Amino acid sequence: MxxxxxxxxxxxxxxxxxxxxxxxxxxxxxxxxxxxxxxxxxxxxxxxxxxxxxxxxxxxxxxxxxxxxxxxxxxxxxxxxxxxxxxxxxxxxxxxxxxxxxxxxxxxxxxxxxxxxxxxxxxxxxxxxxxxxxxxxxxxxxxxxxxxxxxxxxxxxxxxxxxxxxxxxxxxxxxxxxxxxxxxxxxxxxxxxxTADYQVTGAALKGSVGDTVTMKVKFTNAGPAWVWPEEGDRVVKVLITPPAGTSVVQRGQFCRAKGEAYVCGMRSLNEGSQETYTFELKIDKRVADAKGAVALSTEARPFDPNKANDKADITLEVTGGGSTGPTGSPTNGSNSSAGESSSTGDAGPAANGGYLAETGSSTLPVAGAAAAAVVTGAGTLLIARRRRARSLN
Missing domain, CATH: 2.60.40.1510 (ntegrin, alpha v. Chain A, domain 3)
Structure with a gap:
């Protein structure tokens, strides 16, 4: 047996x-x-x-x-x-x-x-x-x-x-x-x-001043390999900077604010796995050429030689009238206090490989249910393997 x-x-x-x-x-x-x-x-x-x-x-x-x-x-x-x-x-x-x-x-x-x-x-x-x-x-x-x-x-x-x-x-x-x-x-x-190809996908947003728009950006491990981080490894994170002239009404699942950006984790690094981060942004003002970004953090990934898809733009087209601010940093207005509220977000079709983002919650999700807590802490966002799993008792 x-x-x-x-x-x-x-x-x-x-x-x-x-x-x-x-x-x-x-x-x-x-x-x-x-x-x-x-x-x-x-x-x-x-x-x-x-x-x-x-x-x-x-x-x-x-x-x-x-x-x-x-x-x-x-x-x-x-x-x-x-x-x-x-x-x-x-x-x-x-x-x-x-x-x-x-x-x-x-x-x-x-x-x-x-x-x-x-x-x-x-x-x-x-x-x-x-x-x-x-x-x-x-x-x-x-x-x-x-x-x-x-x-x-x-x-x-x-x-x-x-x-x-x-x-x-x-x-x-x-x-x-x-x-x-x-x-x-x-x-x-x-x-x-x-090899395993980590990549991110940006978004193109459109709306009028005063509107709340949905921003969805994505992380994917396009494979062919799955990745199981070693104990103590610094796991890759997804960095999201909303376009200038917006404020975050609701942040994505597994994301926390850090300065003017958001740092996000993922549940799985299996081949083909995806994590979609859904934000609700309010367009506060028109900023010429406003542009945000989604990018992978800089931890070493020797298995991922393709760096061309490690960053993508988040564009914003403001339609109609409304106040116009100067051309500026895409961080302008992107870290409002409302962005600190928790969000269940849209977890996307991620393939669960047994990893969950570190949530700081004392309640773990039941099997088959999506984790719905906000990432806390500034370190690793995937659970590091504990070597107690090495024992087969």
Whole structure:
């Protein structure tokens, strides 16, 4: 059965139910397994994989060893890859599950392979045929996890029903000493030679002095790669400056005022994802050649070589009569106090890849509902991955 995630909903209650007395008893009792000292299973043979190409594939030379005293009568080897990778030619003794994004974990695939054979102490084993991983067109910076255990993992309750592989079943065979590993779980990166094109789209506005007009500007990851920011990365933001002579009546979702402009985040950086920022602007006066802008912030994006679409104009045509101001900065009148009010805005057809803009709210949106809080703070606008997702418990 597939991997039990670190924050598996059913397991939370079970852990809490142990209570303090149960925890003390567990700590005091010696580990036992069939009347003997419990086996200590470790996994090895996995290292970071760099420079693979979309459309290619690679094998996983996993090793399993038992550093304990007692034998493990049956073992499960669990594999997990993020959404730029997939499994190919899965053996029939493995169950595959697609897990949708939730909490702070991205979309991923899991494969759990059951080996109904003893793993003896001091012996290194390896699957007779290594599991094969396919590199998808959207691959860029992905993650691979491998775990071994002697109890059957639970399926993830946010995933699809597990499905058995169709390739011939495999067994564990004795391998060469020296690749025993040192932990029950290994987590490594897989980087691909690929690009992702971040781009913005501007707007052309028209109205009379005194009118309130709707401004919609857009961020898109045109792909082909999805982007999963590393912990600590400064994530790209969208900077929006309304045209001069306007004031903001209602700002866009995931946007906050900063000086004369607005800084906006996004929910997803998956390939093809979009975020539309909808503002309501009041035309206060006519300003000759008034023009605003939407642009990407300057964080490094080595995967995005096309900089020609990183900025777009927001034009304003004022019709009819009305006062006329001097030609000036597009920031004139763009940051009224009304712009500080929150707005649900128009989130656009963004593909949710498990990321939400940092909102400063203590209430998280339920699955499937659009986040509707205003971005706060001056740092990263996408939730940084917490490495607690590295654990598969």
């Amino acid at each position: 597939p991997i039990r995630p670190n924050n598996h909903r059913a397991s939370r209650g079970a852990v809490a139910a142990l209570g303090a007395v149960g925890l003390i008893a567990l700590a005091a009792a010696p580990a036992a397994y069939g009347g003997e000292t419990a086996p200590e299973l470790v996994v090895g043979g996995i290292e970071a994989i760099d420079g693979v190409k979309p459309g290619s594939s690679f094998d996983l030379p996993v090793t399993v060893a038992n550093k304990g005293i007692g034998a493990a009568e049956k073992v499960w080897v669990s594999y997990s890859v993020t959404r730029g990778l997939d499994f190919a030619d899965v053996p029939s003794n493995c169950l595959v599950q697609h897990v949708r994004p939730y909490d702070e974990m991205p979309e991923r695939w899991t494969a759990v392979c059951a080996f109904d054979q003893a793993v003896e102490p001091g012996v290194v084993y390896t699957p007779e045929t290594p599991l094969r991983v396919a590199v998808l067109d959207r691959a860029l910076n992905d993650e691979l996890r491998v775990r071994v255990e002697d109890v059957e993992p639970w399926p993830d309750d946010n995933g699809t029903p597990p499905v058995a592989g169709t390739a011939p079943a495999v067994r564990l065979i004795e391998g060469q000493p020296g690749g025993e590993g040192s932990a029950g779980i290994v987590n490594v990166s897989v980087t691909s030679v690929n």
